[in-house]
Amino acid sequence: MNDNKMTSLELRAAWGLGIIFSLRMLGMFMVLPVITTYGMALNGANEVLIGIAIGIYGFTQVIFQIPFGFISDRIGHKPLIIFGLIVFMFGSIVAALSNSIWGIILGRALQGSGVIAAAVMALLSDLTREQNRTKAMALIGISFGITFAIAMFLGPMITHSFGLNILFGNIAILALLSIIIAITIVPTTNTHILNREASIVKSSITKVFNNYRLLKINFGIMCLHILLMSNFIALPHVIESAKLSPKQHGYIYLITMLISFAMVVPFIIYAETKRHIRQVFISCVAVLCIAEIILCNARQHLWIIIIGMQLFFIVFNLMEAILPSLISKESPASYKGTAMSIYSTSQFIGTAIGGSLGGWIFGVAGAEAVFINNAIIALLWFAISCTMQEPPYVSSLRIVLSAAAIKDVNLEKYFRNQLGVTDVVVVREEQSIYVKVDTKQTTRHQLEQLANKFTTKLQ
Template identity: 65%
Template sequence: MINDNKMTASELRGTWGLGTVFSLRMLGMFMVLPVMTTYGMTLPDATSTLVGVAIGIYGLTQAFFQIPFGLISDRIGRKFMIVGGLILFSLGSLLAAFSQSIWGIIIGRALQGSGAIASSIMALLSDLTREQHRTKAMACIGVSFGISFAIAMILGPMITHAFGLHFLFGIIAFLSLLGIVITLTVVPSTDRHVLNRESGMVKSSITKVLNNRRLLKLNFGIMCLHMLLMLTFVALPSALERAGLPAVNHWILYLVTMLISFAAVLPIILYAEMKRRIRSVLILCVTVLLIAEVILWSSNKHLWSIISGVQCFFVVFNVMEALLPSLISKEAPAGYKGTAMGVYATSQFIGVAIGGCLGGWLFDMKGTSAVFAACALVAFIWLIVSTTMREPSYVSSLRILLSRRVLEDSDLLNRIKAQAGVTEVLLVKEEQSAYIKVDTKKTNRRQLEELIHLGKS
């Protein structure tokens, strides 16, 4: 007898296995970030512009392949796509590891990005977990993103200083190969490919998501956030060195600022959610981002000014990485969350591509000051857009499976809509599913399931 309140051993293996694969992939992606502008400039043919391209081209190929890979995985299998994506990522890493010029690094980074597996991981996680545990499983993936980013900021500089940039890419290749082993040996296999609109993409839904103004503003926000991340890291290592902090010690700064950031994130997120003040917190965060970039812009070789700007940036970055997906979940129409998250991820990587390439070009033309000035301008534009946002509805997205008998109930839709806290309902008979947006403080999943089955009991 399966206990519905606890995850099964298979669900736990799937959650932790896929979470580990996702973490290893993100670790490999982010470890390069704090060292490319410092150590990449030592490569033959390297210029600041080309180093920026090497940073940003990963996002370009990720953005291009993100949605197609997610759709293809529905047809040829999730594990196949995940393993294939990790093979591409490892091949790109090995190419970069053995390259003797910046051009090889650029091609390797492009190949790394072409293995876009995030949507396939989310889809497989949906196949492996029951509805009542899916939110917890997805949350584990989200948490792994923040942890991977923090670890990468510390390990990247340490490994590169000790062994060099080529060795770092070798380590990244090893991590991706380890991800393949975990996918094949730890993550359970399943023949069940459930089209779950809460985590998977639906091709016919893309247009509706792109036409949703509230989602567009959030997509613009994540694009700006990752533009700022790439722009900042194009200029930051050089600014730190000119202010007297050698590259060998950069990891210490990242360690301290990350620890403080993580301590600050949870209270801010809890306040935003529990007090239902997400809009206010978001505007405040974008304002702090603008202040951080202005501080970096005006620091003029003053180390403590740079440190204070970096600290403000990391606190807000980690808060926004948790806040923006939550807003996407709240704002996406019933049955469109998976597609909305796919477009959101694509927007994120477009920001990576623009930020890296633009940052490298500006750094080449005008130096660190111009890059930080561009950051301040991006943050200012984002602040203007964020002030036009409305407070979101504080609702959760639920998917409830329906029996054929229940689907015959002609009054089912009206009965669900009449329930307290329900704002939207989408019945999809082909999937035998009801997608519901509901305020869980007023009506929870169990009450909805009882209500749905009441008519045909």
């Protein structure tokens, strides 16, 4: 039997959780390209409140992200996922039944309160073996980009045809479908595997915050989502001023997203295989600044707007792949789960700031001022990114050992002496070791074989 082949239970877990994650993200993303245009017809709406409606989702995510992670470890990941989806669905219903901007703000706040990302990753960790976990998580990662592109097209189409209320109604239906999938398809497990690659560890939080290399990456994802949310405040207005009806906006978003996906792949391959992530990263931030300047000066010229959008979305999708990879590379052994949680929190801080700040600037000074502000933020990010060092090209691995092997005092030294291993942490209560290793020099399979040999010597 091929031990690296995913079992039927692992496939059910990966696909079930991947679909749940995708449907929830689809619901969130569909709102972005339309709320600025159609939201202005709501009672009491203005540009500032529209920005708050976009950003408050990120604000409530920030509040509940880490606490819900700890709660899910106590009550179980699957119950927390179902609870989060129910809250998300309730928020969508509140928004669907509302004709005022305040109802939309309340609904969006509730949507953001239904945090499930940490619980999804933790449950996936419980239901998959170490050697197949990367493949399972990759399925969820790939779904993010595909979902974003679909949402950019469907959001304008549904809203133009049926209205903003029906859009939120459809989002509630997607949430209900996710709940059904969680109950009927996603496997249930009573065994919780504490895995520091996917879970938050309280004792790790301070060390992650004190790691200046991780702080720079967290600052980067915050800036990226400030730019994203601010752009979605201004872009619908700018596209409409170029004589393109709101119904047609979805085609522009879809085309630019599809092109960006095609162009991103070669850059990811180059950055990872040639080991030039720093070079690609800094270039990306520079292009973001250029894209914002182009959008600022596009005025009513549709093709110039499209060029600016295209540059932005190419870099956005590339950064969404590079930044998590940097977190994985830079986080110390056994700290990846905590580092990823703080990274996600930083992302939602960016969402909250981007929506609120973009809405305020748009209301005071118009779309061009939003793009100028974004260019300044990108320039600041560029200055900080130039101080970044080339990351270590290592992967985080967790290897489970026998009870006898984990107690041996020579275990850590044994693994540290292996080719390509840069860091080792032994966690005896988990009966595991966490290793940072250059997989071009030593693979997981080779380390597992070494672990078996070490265990055999003790017998």
